[in-house]
Amino acid sequence: MRREREPIPKTRSEFILVKCPDCSEERIIFSNSAKDIGCQGCGRKLAESRGGKSVIYATLVKKLG
Numbered sequence: 001m002r003r004e005r006e007p008i009p010k011t012r013s014e015f016i017l018v019k020c021p022d023c024s025e026e027r028i029i030f031s032n033s034a035k036d037i038g039c040q041g042c043g044r045k046l047a048e049s050r051g052g053k054s055v056i057y058a059t060l061v062k063k064l065g
């Protein structure tokens with residue numbers, strides 16, 4: 001007897017490493033975050049939540065998947 005597979009929600013979310021344009025502090029953020037993300041160094045807004053998808057204001061360093 002097989003169990004039915006749970007549907008996996010397909011989201012294009014990923015973790016990304018970004019760098020603050022002001023103070024160069026690097027930070028890993030979630031591209032689909034439900035809240036705004038601020039820089040830990042200077043408080044600059046790095047990502048803003050907008051309808052389930054974040055708008056990134058920081059410099060993208062690399063994607064972590």
Ligand SMILES: [Zn+2]
Binds near residue numbers: 021041042044
């Ligand atoms: Zn900063």
